[in-house]
Amino acid sequence: MIEGRRCGEKESFHLIALIALSAVLIGCSDEVSLTNSVGNQFIGTDVQIRRDTLHAISSSTFKQFLPMNGRVNLLGKTGNYEAFYPLQFQFPQRDTILVLSAKLTLRAVSWCGDSAASFGFTAHKITRAWSQTTLQWDSVQSGFFESTPTGDPYLGSVESDTQLIVVSLDTAMVRQWLQPNTFTQYGLILVPTPTTNVVRGIHAFLFDSTQFYPTVEVIAGDRTGTPLDTTNYLSGFDTFVGNIDNLNSNPELMYVQSGVVYRSTLSFDITSIPVGAIINSAQMLLELNPAASKITKFTGDETVAAHLLTSSTDNNSFENVGLLGSKATSSNVFSFDARGAVQLWVNGTNNGFLLRTTNLSEFSSFDLYAFYNQTASDPSLRPRLIVVYTTERN
């Protein structure tokens, strides 16, 4: 009995002592911070920060036809720019119909060129199937549409920034459109007249309110010619195709052209930055040549995108998300936050940038940005990359 009580006392002693020690140990250690850190002088490796300005080593501008399929479709001519506007309506079957009149209404929302110049176009039947996601300028050059126009031409001018353009359509053609079970139609392409010297932007299908869509108004009658109903059709698809040749006229410039398109590549030599360096910041600066650029007043944000090229040979291989560069109001310098790009180049492959306008502009306007390239006679105008980076110093 006495021995058993002694054993019990020992157990209690073990337990109490170890638990008490545990409680002390848990709460004892400090959190290391800047204010209480000791032993700084033990660190043999410290860091050094450098700020370098790197200059571009190469650039090029290339033309590439792309499907537009944007929010605004261009139609017209100005200078060497030209834009055609194809559109196709989708109609229900109406067998016993007499089309008394058919009018196409377009809502113009922008213009570029000479606002005082005349604006006109003719409508031509498209002769084969097409898609707004694949049609390009080079697709429409041979046999795409009938050379003889259909219906009346439109002859007018820029009366206001936002304007309704109404043109009569050939009623026989529209009657066929209303019999899709019998006749196959591919829509119309609107081609600017030779005297046109302005390009208008037309509100597209499938964007924003239906009240802005292209519309065909059909007044149908009975066999005797009595008007029976007026119907507006606004279901369809459209795009535009645009072109300008020989844009690279100044070897000191690189061009970024919407609506056609022209894009540019730009490369910097970052081999002076050691592998493993931490890129603290990197700012790419491009100087705009305002005289060689054409940006319409309808472009809200003057923004250019720089995409990382992922191939050294294929300019179509680039990162989807690009760096957005913009400028201050009173400046011609576009600034890009290129920190992430330079960090990837330092530790990987450097294929440079692809410069293009942003999606909103590239597929809906003829905006042109002309930047000085690395051959600019004034060195202060050349593209530069200001990099701040940190390396270890032993």
Add this chain to the structure above:
Amino acid sequence: MRKISTLALAIFVTSAALSEDGGSNYSTFGIGDLRYAANVRSAGMGYTGIGLPAADYVNSISPATWARIQGTRLEASFLYEGFNSTDGNKSIYLANGDFNGVLLAIPISPAHGIVFVGGFTPYSNVRYNIFTTGTEEGIDYTVNHLGSGGLGKGQVGLSYSPLTDLSFGASFNYLFGSLDNSRTFTPTSTSFAGGKTVETTNINGITVSLGGLFTSLGNISESLRPFSIGFVINSRGNLNTKRQLAYEFQSERDSSEVFKGRLVVPIAYGFGVAYQPSKRFLFAADYYAQPWKTAEFNGVNPIEIRNSYRFGLGAERLPVREFNASWLNKFAYRLGFYFISTYYKINGEPINEWGVTGGFGMPLTRSTRLNVGIEYGQRGTTSHNLIKDNIFRISLSLNVGELWFVRFQEE
């Protein structure tokens, strides 16, 4: 009884492990803080043990001492370390708790002192955490330098007694582990991005330990009968290293190629003597040296590395083995002192460490003991812009004996 003690031990170990993972900033040098502990009994006796025969303890430093082990013995230990470091202006207390090794001894032929021992013990430890600051190119920044990891020692060996009072031992030691050094650069302004570099060095290689123990000095002179002497030699080790850098940037990751190299750990040797004048008292003294000036870190001998040595003095009041002895008399009580001339000098200042140790061994069952070691020491100095560590250590081991694998002669 056993369940409660085991539970209490588990609570202690868990709580200590939950303590902050900090250590001494002196572990930035070389391969970190070198671990030298034969076992917790040795730690309580000033880290002596080379010349100490022991039937109930497994000594990781001197393989010759295994020859006296009669039954299968498992020894697992745990270490808690706390460092109160000061540079004369600021001070900080950092602590960590960690598993400190396990050794299993299996007698193959007790009559001939043939005992097999295998296990793992720590060889070095890196645990530092330092902040530096600076301003360059108009950018204010802090850098957090963190070190972690260390080397472990996997050990397998045998002892042999050609004579009753003479034993030898040898072990193969596989040194392995990784040393991680990370540097996190953080600019004060959010306009600039920071980043982190982690340098990982994986190390592995083999050394060999040889030891001898002679316990019959009475044959030379009767006055020497209470003495025993021992020696140990650890071979030079050519360790393979593979170093790689990993980068973590704001949203990017990368790593470097692997750089192969070599780390040469120098030969080490030690001598120990034990003196047992009676059944209850035991004294020991050890000397152990390692010429680190001959070490090579990828072909380079760093300027801050120097030769090291240590000596220790210890005493033990041995327990009473009789069953009817009082509970406190069944304890072993230990006391000791040690001095270490460490293997580095900084800013021309040699860094030394000294400490006083104590401890006890508590019987849990007839063949199982709980050993506790407590230690207080100091290392370094605040002169020459250095730091001084006040060191507090608690070591714990569970020493379990079983009659596994022991053949009994049939009558």
